[in-house]
Amino acid sequence: MKKNKISKNWIKKQHSDIYVRKSKIEGYRSRAVYKLEEINNKFKIFKNGASLIDLGAAPGSWSQLAEKKIQNSKILSIDLKEIVKIGKVEHIVGDFKDDKNKKKIKDYFGKKVDIVLSDMAVNTTGNKSLDSIHTCELAIEAMNFSKEILKNNGKFVSKIFMGSSFNEVLILGRKIFKKINVYKPPSSRKDSKENFIICQILR
Ligand SMILES: C[S@@+](CC[C@H](N)C(=O)[O-])C[C@H]1O[C@@H](n2cnc3c(N)ncnc32)[C@H](O)[C@@H]1O
Numbered sequence: 587m588k589k590n591k592i593s594k595n596w597i598k599k600q601h602s603d604i605y606v607r608k609s610k611i612e613g614y615r616s617r618a619v620y621k622l623e624e625i626n627n628k629f630k631i632f633k634n635g636a637s638l639i640d641l642g643a644a645p646g647s648w649s650q651l652a653e654k655k656i657q658n659s660k661i662l663s664i665d666l667k668e669i670v671k672i673g674k675v676e677h678i679v680g681d682f683k684d685d686k687n688k689k690k691i692k693d694y695f696g697k698k699v700d701i702v703l704s705d706m707a708v709n710t711t712g713n714k715s716l717d718s719i720h721t722c723e724l725a726i727e728a729m730n731f732s733k734e735i736l737k738n739n740g741k742f743v744s745k746i747f748m749g750s751s752f753n754e755v756l757i758l759g760r761k762i763f764k765k766i767n768v769y770k771p772p773s774s775r776k777d778s779k780e781n782f783i784i785c786q787i788l789r
Pocket residue numbers: 615616618619641642643644645646647648649664665666667680681682683705706707708724
């Protein structure tokens with residue numbers, strides 16, 4: 587499909603999407619917020635006083651929700667892109683894969699954290715299997731980082747795309763965590779390979 591046809595279809599989809607309209611009314615920056623809300627409703631990720639890292643945070647709706655739902659939170663977000671400031675959330679602009687940025691995150695908290703979220707995704711190329719592999723690579727990197735920075739009873743939530751790399755993510759998850767769930771929130775588009783992995787309690 588030609589690029590301008592893809593973007594016309596995308597605009598059409600956005601206009602008719604109830605989650606897009608709801609996010610505008612409720613003041614969230616992206617429809618992605620409802621995926622996290624649905625994940626939290628089902629798996630009870632948030633708890634008051636939690637420290638939380640939001641990987642791939644732009645434009646910021648996950649951090650907005652976490653800030654609203656968690657009392658006395660300490661939240662750090664990172665993305666390749668700048669975001670408009672959200673309350674007390676601190677933001678790093680940069681590549682999460684860069685060791686320098688991983689160190690910045692560790693230094694910011696100075697101790698282990700309660701929750702790591704990753705909604706990181708590469709810019710889609712139109713080649714679904716390649717996009718799925720690249721997004722799963724980001725999930726694997728985030729999972730390995732979570733192993734280093736999470737408290738024993740910590741929680742890791744990550745976007746994954748169903749595809750050839752999915753098993754790799756699952757196998758690694760089972761090695762690192764005691765409890766694993768794979769979940770597609772109702773607000774995740776039906777025609778997308780997107781799913782989420784929810785991992786709890788380090789081995
Ligand atoms: C689907 S969006 C995240 C939406 C966000 N959860 C929200 O609620 O607004 C995916 C983000 O991942 C970011 N991203 C992709 N690769 C990254 C990397 N290596 N380091 C940091 N951010 C990355 C992209 O820049 C993009 O903003």
